[in-house]
Amino acid sequence: MNLEKHHKISIWYFIVGIWVVLILQNYLAATYAVKTIPYSQFVQKLKQGKIVEVSITEKHIQGLMKPESSSEKDINFRTVRVAPDTSELLDKYHVNYSATIESTFFRDILSWIIPVLLFVGIWFFLMKRLTAQQPGFMSLGKNKAKVYKQEEIGVSFEDVAGVDEAVAELVEVIDFLKNPEKYLEFGGSLPKGLLLVGPPGTGKTLLAKAVAGESHVPFYSISGSEFVELFVGMGAARVRDLFDQASANAPCIVFIDELDAVGKARGFGGVPGHDEREQTLNQLLVEMDGFDPNIGVILMAATNRPEVLDPALLRPGRFDRQVLVDRPDKQGRIAILQVHLKKIKKLGDIDVEELANMTPGMVGADLASLVNEATLLAVRGRNKTVEKEHFEEAVERIVAGLEKKNRLINPKERKIVAYHELGHALVALSIPGTDPVKKITIVPRGIAALGYTMQVPTEDRFLMTKTELLGKIASLLGGRAAEEMIFIDISTGAHNDLAKATDIARSMVTEYGMGEKAGQVYYKKEPQAMFLQLGQGRTATGEYSEETARVIDEEVRNIIDQQYAVAMKLLDEKREILEEAATELLEKEKIDGSYLEKLIKEKGTEKPLEGE
Ligand code: ADP
Numbered sequence: 001m002n003l004e005k006h007h008k009i010s011i012w013y014f015i016v017g018i019w020v021v022l023i024l025q026n027y028l029a030a031t032y033a034v035k036t037i038p039y040s041q042f043v044q045k046l047k048q049g050k051i052v053e054v055s056i057t058e059k060h061i062q063g064l065m066k067p068e069s070s071s072e073k074d075i076n077f078r079t080v081r082v083a084p085d086t087s088e089l090l091d092k093y094h095v096n097y098s099a100t101i102e103s104t105f106f107r108d109i110l111s112w113i114i115p116v117l118l119f120v121g122i123w124f125f126l127m128k129r130l131t132a133q134q135p136g137f138m139s140l141g142k143n144k145a146k147v148y149k150q151e152e153i154g155v156s157f158e159d160v161a162g163v164d165e166a167v168a169e170l171v172e173v174i175d176f177l178k179n180p181e182k183y184l185e186f187g188g189s190l191p192k193g194l195l196l197v198g199p200p201g202t203g204k205t206l207l208a209k210a211v212a213g214e215s216h217v218p219f220y221s222i223s224g225s226e227f228v229e230l231f232v233g234m235g236a237a238r239v240r241d242l243f244d245q246a247s248a249n250a251p252c253i254v255f256i257d258e259l260d261a262v263g264k265a266r267g268f269g270g271v272p273g274h275d276e277r278e279q280t281l282n283q284l285l286v287e288m289d290g291f292d293p294n295i296g297v298i299l300m301a302a303t304n305r306p307e308v309l310d311p312a313l314l315r316p317g318r319f320d321r322q323v324l325v326d327r328p329d330k331q332g333r334i335a336i337l338q339v340h341l342k343k344i345k346k347l348g349d350i351d352v353e354e355l356a357n358m359t360p361g362m363v364g365a366d367l368a369s370l371v372n373e374a375t376l377l378a379v380r381g382r383n384k385t386v387e388k389e390h391f392e393e394a395v396e397r398i399v400a401g402l403e404k405k406n407r408l409i410n411p412k413e414r415k416i417v418a419y420h421e422l423g424h425a426l427v428a429l430s431i432p433g434t435d436p437v438k439k440i441t442i443v444p445r446g447i448a449a450l451g452y453t454m455q456v457p458t459e460d461r462f463l464m465t466k467t468e469l470l471g472k473i474a475s476l477l478g479g480r481a482a483e484e485m486i487f488i489d490i491s492t493g494a495h496n497d498l499a500k501a502t503d504i505a506r507s508m509v510t511e512y513g514m515g516e517k518a519g520q521v522y523y524k525k526e527p528q529a530m531f532l533q534l535g536q537g538r539t540a541t542g543e544y545s546e547e548t549a550r551v552i553d554e555e556v557r558n559i560i561d562q563q564y565a566v567a568m569k570l571l572d573e574k575r576e577i578l579e580e581a582a583t584e585l586l587e588k589e590k591i592d593g594s595y596l597e598k599l600i601k602e603k604g605t606e607k608p609l610e611g612e
C-alpha cells in the first residue's frame with residue numbers, strides 16, 4: 001500500500017543519515033588523531049626536550065612532540081592544563097608556544113545540533129506511525145477512527161434486546177440511509193445528530209454497532225477519549241479529518257462513543273487552560289454545522305452523562321434527537337437473558353423468568369457477564385450442562401460486586417420506592433385536573449431517581465388555576481405521605497419532590513398573588529419568572545419588609561402542610577388499593593396508569609371525578 005511504503009522509506013533515510021554521521025566522525029578522528037596524555041607525562045616530555053611546539057587554550061595544551069623512535073612522525077598530543085601558568089616552564093625549555101581561543105564550533109555541532117536533529121527525526125517518525133495506524137481499505141492515514149465493514153461487525157438488532165423504543169427510532173435512520181430518495185422526495189430531512197443516552201452497560205455501543213451492521217454502509221467509530229489524548233492540536237485536526245472522510249464516503253455513519261469526554265461544557269469546573277478539549281469540541285460544532293445530512297452522513301454519539309454535555313451540542317441542528325437507552329425492566333431482562341443464553345451450547349433446564357426475578361437493577365452488561373460467569377462455574381465444576389445452581393451462584397457474585405459499587409438497591413429500599421411512587425400516582429389520580437399518570441416504575445433511572453411516576457399533560461398549558469397548582473403540590477407530597485403511612489418512618493427519597501412543591505407554593509404566594517395574607521402583590525424581583533420550574537433564583541430577595549418575608553414563609557408553609565394533609569387523607573382512603581398496587585409493582589417493576597385506574601374503579605372508593 002502506498003502509505004506503508006512511504007513511511008518505510010522515511011525510516012531508511014533516517015538510518016542512512018545516522019550511518020553517514022558515524023562514518024564521518026570516524027574519518028575525522030583518524031586524520032586528526034590526537035593522543036591524550038596526562039599532564040605529568042607532558043611535563044616529563046618537556047624536561048626531556050621532546051616537545052616541539054604547543055598552543056595553549058583556556059583548558060588544554062595541544063601540540064607536537066617527538067616520537068619514541070625517530071623514524072615515526074611527530075605526535076599530536078593534548079593534555080589538560082593543570083597549572084594555571086605553564087609559560088614559564090615552556091620558556092625554560094625553549095619551546096615555541098602560542099595561545100589560541102579554543103574552537104568549540106565542531107563540538108557544538110556534535111553535542112547540540114545532532115541531538116536536535118535526532119529528536120526531530122524521531123518525532124516525525126512517531127507522528128507518521130501514529131497517524132498511520134488506521135487499518136482497513138480506505139485509510140487516508142490521518143484518522144484513528146476505525147472503519148468497520150459490514151461483515152466485520154456481525155451485530156444485528158437481534159443481538160440487542162430490551163430496548164425496543166431505541167431500536168424503533170434507529171430503524172428509521174437506517175431506512176433513510178437505505179432509501180434516501182423516499183424521504184428527499186417529500187422534502188424531509190433526518191436529524192443530523194442522534195445521541196444515545198443511558199446508564200453504563202445498557203447497550204449503547206452495541207446498538208450503534210447494530211445500526212452499522214444493519215445499514216450496510218461504512219461505519220466510522222471513534223471514542224471521545226481518543227480525541228483528547230496525545231498531542232495538542234491533534235483533536236481538532238482529527239475531527240476535521242473524520243468529517244472529510246465521512247463526506248467523501250457517504251452514505252455512512254459516524255459514531256462518537258463516550259461523547260462526554262470531548263463534549264463537556266466549556267469553561268465550566270475544568271482546569272483553566274485545558275483548551276485542547278475545548279478546541280476539539282469547537283471543531284466538532286463547526287463541522288456539525290457545516291455538513292448537510294441529506295448527503296447521507298448520519299452522526300451518532302453515545303453518553304452516560306448527558307448532564308455534563310455542552311448545551312451547544314444539544315441545540316437544534318446538532319444532536320437534536322436523543323434516544324433513551326434505559327435500564328431494562330423485568331420483561332427487558334428476560335429478553336436480554338434469552339439473547340445471551342442462546343449462545344450457550346450446553347444449557348440445562350433454566351427458567352428465564354425466575355432468573356429475571358433474581359436480577360432486579362441489572363443492565364445488559366451485567367446480565368451478559370452473569371451468563372458467562374454461570375458457564376464458567378459449570379465448566380469449573382466439571383458439569384455436563386449449565387444449571388440453575390450455577391446461575392444462582394453467579395447472581396450472588398455479581399450482586400455482591402454491584403452492591404459494592406452502589407449500583408443496586410436492596411429489597412427494603414425497593415419496597416420504599418414502590419410505595420413512594422404509588423403515593424404520587426394515587427394522589428394524582430384522585431385529584432381532578434392533575435396530569436394523567438402514564439406509567440410508574442421502580443427501575444432506577446439515571447443517577448438520582450430511584451423510580452418515577454410519569455405524568456403526561458393532556459394538552460399544552462399556558463395558564464394554571466389555583467386548584468390545579470394545589471393538586472400538583474399534593475401529588476408531589478404524595479410520595480412522602482405514602483412512606484409515612486406505610487412505614488411510619490420517612491426517607492430522604494423525597495427531597496426533590498419537596499424542592500419542587502416548595503417552589504410551586506412560593507411562586508403561588510410571591511408571583512401569582514394566590515396567598516391569603518400576602519395578597520395580590522408581586523413580591524418577586526427577578527428578571528425572568530420561571531414558571532413552575534425548580535428555579536435557582538429562589539434566594540434572590542425582593543423589595544419587601546422582613547415582616548412580609550415572614551408572612552410569605554408562613555403562607556408557603558401553610559400551603560405545604562395543608563396539601564400534605566390532603567395527600568395523607570386521600571391515601572388513607574385508598575390504602576387497600578395502595579397495598580395491592582405495590583405488590584404488583586414490586587413484581588412487575590413497571591405498571592401502567594390504566595392499571596391503577598382500573599383498580600380504583602373496581603375497589604370503588606374514589607370520589608367521583610369532576611367533569612368525567
Ligand atoms: P454501553 O455502551 O451502554 O455502556 P455496551 O454496549 O458496551 O454498553 O454493552 C456491553 C455488553 O453488554 C454488550 O457487548 C452486550 O454483550 C451486553 N449488553 C448490553 N446491553 C445489552 C442489550 N440491551 N441486549 C443484549 N446485550 C446487551
Ligand code: MG
Pocket residue numbers: 204205257258302
Ligand atoms: Mg459504551
Ligand code: ZN
Pocket residue numbers: 420421424479493494497
Ligand atoms: Zn418522589
